[in-house]
Amino acid sequence: xxxxxxxxxxxxxxxxxxxxxxxxxxxxxxxxxxxxxxxxxxxxxxxxxxxxxxxxxxxxxxxxxxxxxxxxxxxxxxxxxxxxxxxxxxxxxxxxxxxxxxxxxxxxxxxxxxxxxxxxxxxxxxxxxxxxxxxxxxxxxxxxxxxxxxxxxxxxxxxxxxxxxxxxxxxxxxxxxxxxxxxxxxxxxxxxxxxxxxxxxxxxxxxxxxxxxxxxxxxxxxxxxxxxxxxxxxxxxxxxxxxxxxxxxxxxxxxxxxxxxxxxxxxxxxxxxxxxxxxxxxxxxxxxxxxxxxxxxxxxxxxxx
Amino acid sequence: xxxxxxxxxxxxxxxxxxxxxxxxxxxxxxxxxxxxxxxxxxxxxxxxxxxxxxxxxxxxxxxxxxxxxxxxxxxxxxxxxxxxxxxxxxxxxxxxxxxxxxxxxxxxxxxxxxxxxxxxxxxxxxxxxxxxxxxxxxxxxxxxxxxxxxxxxxxxxxxxxxxxxxxxxxxxxxxxxxxxxxxxxxxxxxxxxxxxxxxxxxxxxxxxxxxxxxxxxxxxxxxxxxxxxxxxxxxxxxxxxxxxxxxxxxxxxxxxxxxxxxxxxxxxxxxxxxxxxxxxxxxxxxxxxxxxxxxxxxxxxxxxx
Numbered sequence: 001x002x003x004x005x006x007x008x009x010x011x012x013x014x015x016x017x018x019x020x021x022x023x024x025x026x027x028x029x030x031x032x033x034x035x036x037x038x039x040x041x042x043x044x045x046x047x048x049x050x051x052x053x054x055x056x057x058x059x060x061x062x063x064x065x066x067x068x069x070x071x072x073x074x075x076x077x078x079x080x081x082x083x084x085x086x087x088x089x090x091x092x093x094x095x096x097x098x099x100x101x102x103x104x105x106x107x108x109x110x111x112x113x114x115x116x117x118x119x120x121x122x123x124x125x126x127x128x129x130x131x132x133x134x135x136x137x138x139x140x141x142x143x144x145x146x147x148x149x150x151x152x153x154x155x156x157x158x159x160x161x162x163x164x165x166x167x168x169x170x171x172x173x174x175x176x177x178x179x180x181x182x183x184x185x186x187x188x189x190x191x192x193x194x195x196x197x198x199x200x201x202x203x204x205x206x207x208x209x210x211x212x213x214x215x216x217x218x219x220x221x222x223x224x225x226x227x228x229x230x231x232x233x234x235x236x237x238x239x240x241x242x243x244x245x246x247x248x249x250x251x252x253x254x255x256x257x258x259x260x261x262x263x264x265x266x267x268x269x270x271x272x273x274x275x276x277x278x279x280x281x282x283x284x285x286x287x288x289x290x291x292x293x294x295x296x297x298x299x300x301x302x303x304x305x
Numbered sequence: 306x307x308x309x310x311x312x313x314x315x316x317x318x319x320x321x322x323x324x325x326x327x328x329x330x331x332x333x334x335x336x337x338x339x340x341x342x343x344x345x346x347x348x349x350x351x352x353x354x355x356x357x358x359x360x361x362x363x364x365x366x367x368x369x370x371x372x373x374x375x376x377x378x379x380x381x382x383x384x385x386x387x388x389x390x391x392x393x394x395x396x397x398x399x400x401x402x403x404x405x406x407x408x409x410x411x412x413x414x415x416x417x418x419x420x421x422x423x424x425x426x427x428x429x430x431x432x433x434x435x436x437x438x439x440x441x442x443x444x445x446x447x448x449x450x451x452x453x454x455x456x457x458x459x460x461x462x463x464x465x466x467x468x469x470x471x472x473x474x475x476x477x478x479x480x481x482x483x484x485x486x487x488x489x490x491x492x493x494x495x496x497x498x499x500x501x502x503x504x505x506x507x508x509x510x511x512x513x514x515x516x517x518x519x520x521x522x523x524x525x526x527x528x529x530x531x532x533x534x535x536x537x538x539x540x541x542x543x544x545x546x547x548x549x550x551x552x553x554x555x556x557x558x559x560x561x562x563x564x565x566x567x568x569x570x571x572x573x574x575x576x577x578x579x580x581x582x583x584x585x586x587x588x589x590x591x592x593x594x595x596x597x598x599x600x601x602x603x604x605x606x607x608x609x610x
Contacts, residue, residue, distance in 0.1 A: 022392075022432060054417030057393030058363055085390055087327075087581060088362030109583070112359030112416065114452055116583035124582035127327060147419055149454055150583075276392060277432055278415050278425035278455075 006103045006138070007079055007170065007192060008210045010225045012041045012217030013048030015259055016056065016064070018274040024060055028272065030071040032218075032263070037077065039303075040225030041217055044073070045106055047081035049147055049174070050215040050256055055276040058089050062096050075101035079213075083108030083142055087124065091131045104138035106172060106213075111148040118156040125160055129167055137167050144174035144196065151175070154183050161191060172196050172213045182207060198224045199247055202240040205231040215255055216247050219262045219302050246298050253282060253290050261287035262294075266302035311408045311443065312384060312475065312497060313515045315530045317346045317522030318353030320564055321361065321369070323579040329365055333577065335376040337523075337568070342382065344608075345530030346522055349378070350411055352386035354452055354479070355520040355561055360581040363394050367401050380406035384518075388413030388447055392429065396436045409443035411477060411518075416453040423461040430465055434472055442472050449479035449501065456480070459488050466496060477501050477518045487512060503529045504552055507545040510536040520560055521552050524567045524607050551603050558587060558595050566592035567599075571607035 014036065017028040033044055046068060047053035047061050056064070061080070069075050082094040082105040090107065097105050107128070109121050129137065141160070145151035152160075152171070160168040173181045174196030181195050185207045194213040195204045201212045201224065211228055223246065227239045250258055257275050261282050264272035273281050282290075294300035319341065322333040338349055351373060352358035352366050361369070366385070374380050387399040387410040395412065402410050412433070414426050434442065446465070450456035457465075457476070465473040478486045479501030486500050490512045499518040500509045506517045506529065516533055528551065532544045555563055562580050566587050569577035578586050587595075599605035 049418075054390045055392060055415065057389075057391040057397065059397075060391070060393050084362075085359045086362040086365070087360060088365050089394075092362065092364075110360065112452065113354075113583055114454075117585065120583035120585050123585065127582055147417065149419075277429035278418055278421035280422065280425050280428065 006076065007043050007140070007194075009042030009228050010040060010211055010217055010221055011043040011045050011079065011194065011213040012036045012221060013050040013081070013213060013215055014044050014046040015218050015256075015263065016051045016053070017260075017272055018276055019271070022274070022276060024056065024064055025271070026064060026067045029064055030067050030073075033068055033073055034071070036218065036221055037073070040221040042211065042225070043077045043079060043103070045079045045081060045213055048106065048142075048213070049144060050218065050259070051081070052256060052276050052279065053081045055279075058084070058092055061093050065097060065100065065102075069100050076103040078102045079104040079106050079140060081106045081108070081142065085110055085112045087127060087131070090128060094128070094132050094137070095134070098132060098134045098137050104140050104169070106140045106142045108142045108144070108148055109150045109152065111150045114149055116150060118153055118159070121150075121152070121156055122159055125168070126163070129164055135166075139164075139168050140170040140172055140192070141168065142172050142174070144172075146174070146176060154180070154187055157184060157191075158187060161188060170194065170210070178203060181209070185209060197247065198227070198243050201227050201243070202231055202236055215259060216250055218259050219250075220246055220300070242298070246294065246300060249290070249294055249297065253286060254279070257282045258287065258290055262291060262302060265291050311381065312348050312445070312499075314347030314533050315345060315516055315522055315526055316348040316350050316384065316499065316518040317341045317526060318355040318386070318518060318520055319349050319351040320523050320561075320568065321356045321358070322565075322577055323581055324576070327579070327581060329361065329369055330576070331369060331372045334369055335372050335378075338373055338378055339376070341523065341526055342378070345526040347516065347530070348382045348384060348408070350384045350386060350518055353411065353447075353518070354449060355523065355564065356386070357561060357581050357584065358386045360584075363389070363397055366398050370402060370405065370407075374405050381408040383407045384409040384411050384445055386411045386413070386447065390415055390417045392432060392436070395433060399433070399437050399442070400439070403437060403439045403442050409445050409474070411445045411447045413447045413449070413453055414455045414457065416455045419454055421455060423458055423464070426455075426457070426461060427464055430473070431468070434469055440471070444469075444473050445475040445477055445497070446473065447477050447479070451479070451481060459485070459492055462489060462496075463492060466493060475499065475515070483508060486514070490514060502552065503532070504549050506532050506548070507536055507541055520564060521555055523564050524555075525551055525605070547603070551599065551605060554595070554599055554602065558591060559584075562587045563592065563595055567596060567607060570596050
């Protein structure tokens with residue numbers, strides 16, 4: 001861990017539960033977020049890819065963020081996803097997050113138009129930062145090319161850091177490509193970098209990462225946190241191997257429906273299995289097979305707070 | 306042209322001008338839309354890919370749509386793009402368009418999450434149509450896989466037509482793949498299909514298409530309309546060859562900045578060349594070279610209304 005940053009450790013991109021009408025279920029959302037902090041998360045990234053955030057509208061994000069903070073969660077622990085397709089929507093959600101005191105925001109590049117240039121993306125972020133116009137803004141770049149198909153080159157990250165050293169303070173690398181994460185860690189010591197999966201947690205820590213921001217933090221934060229807390233000990237490699245194996249078992253099935261099925265199972269709350277289209281819930285048999293595998297192989301269970 | 310539909314002919318996805326602060330320039334937008342109708346367009350599709358709509362927020366789209374209608378354009382001629390990433394934002398913009406009397410809406414599939422299933426996309430459109438909850442809703446599916454990376458299979462189109470025959474009435478095919486357009490035309494006679502480029506206009510008309518919805522309609526509507534009006538005459542192939550050649554010359558350069566540069570040039574209004582990041586304007590030399598080529602090769606010019 002190098003440099004100074006407000007976020008570190010194990011951060012979960014909070015799952016978004018939906019009610020019977022398919023609208024966000026605020027009460028379950030806030031309860032889950034609180035449980036995640038009790039279970040070992042050191043911060044929360046609501047409205048990430050895992051949170052089905054790109055199926056949530058501007059007003060829905062603002063309403064859910066308010067619910068977390070009004071529900072008693074320290075906004076300094078929150079790094080909400082605020083990167084929508086359009087500059088103006090991105091600015092609206094970000095302004096709200098900064099005004100509510102969030103520790104940072106995690107921001108996608110504009111992702112509809114493809115094959116755009118680094119110059120164009122730089123211009124977008126320059127415009128974004130100027131329009132938000134708040135010294136308290138802390139941006140964590142969200143690099144997830146397998147989904148967004150638009151990402152941040154190592155060079156573009158450097159240009160943004162140089163131009164906005166107080167504002168562009170970190171990056172989540174969900175490329176799934178350790179070589180890319182390593183290149184960023186080597187190029188920008190002091191910049192706060194989170195691999196987007198706990199599979200890279202130990203390698204990351206040994207190379208200056210700040211922790212990880214990971215989907216499976218929604219169900220396995222305690223074990224992942226244990227690796228983070230013990231990364232300099234003799235146990236580290238064995239602990240890492242175990243969380244890697246759990247992750248690989250979970251991701252054998254579609255990640256978001258599987259995570260929700262796990263929560264639904266252990267809370268005995270079938271509503272948690274709902275997803276918003278274009279996702280579909282797993283078949284009951286499929287989910288239960290995965291949960292049985294986790295339980296048998298790893299003694300995995302999710303304990304309600 | 307088969308079946309009954311409200312939209313036909315040459316429809317332009319209206320370019321969106323921006324002011325010095327990078328905000329949509331309402332006055333220029335309305336003036337351009339009116340000029341397009343005077344220049345031969347039979348309908349307008351504001352907020353398409355060409356209109357940089359995916360760089361426009363929810364409130365910006367609503368404001369610009371109101372400006373067109375309040376400015377005197379018949380809403381029945383308008384097929385605004387209303388497909389945002391998130392169901393709730395898509396519903397909000399669509400409801401507004403229907404309430405304002407728009408003849409239809411052009412709707413992208415949810416395009417952030419990739420590799421989603423036809424069942425998931427069907428569920429999305431079912432939810433969308435139910436939430437809009439208005440018998441006057443007319444949806445034109447917007448198929449543009451080269452950009453959106455999520456599209457409509459021929460089978461999914463059939464399922465949607467069957468489930469919502471009064472609502473899902475058409476499709477714009479911007480796949481750039483004539484085989485796909487032909488497969489749709491053959492599979493669903495009576496369904497209103499627009500190729501997304503005038504290159505396929507004559508082939509389309511000969512196979513039951515309703516016309517075309519094309520970016521270059523912003524600068525070349527009159528010539529394209531002439532092909533539409535004369536597609537059954539002996540001149541048709543020669544006229545088609547000419548609009549194809551003009552299109553190919555325009556698309557040698559990045560399409561959206563090039564179209565804006567053409568408008569800026571002929572209106573002698575440099576502000577028109579502005580684009581919103583992540584796009585960047587063409588260099589002055591690059592744009593002028595393209596405009597000179599169009600003028601010399603085709604006697605092309607754009608006449609202000």
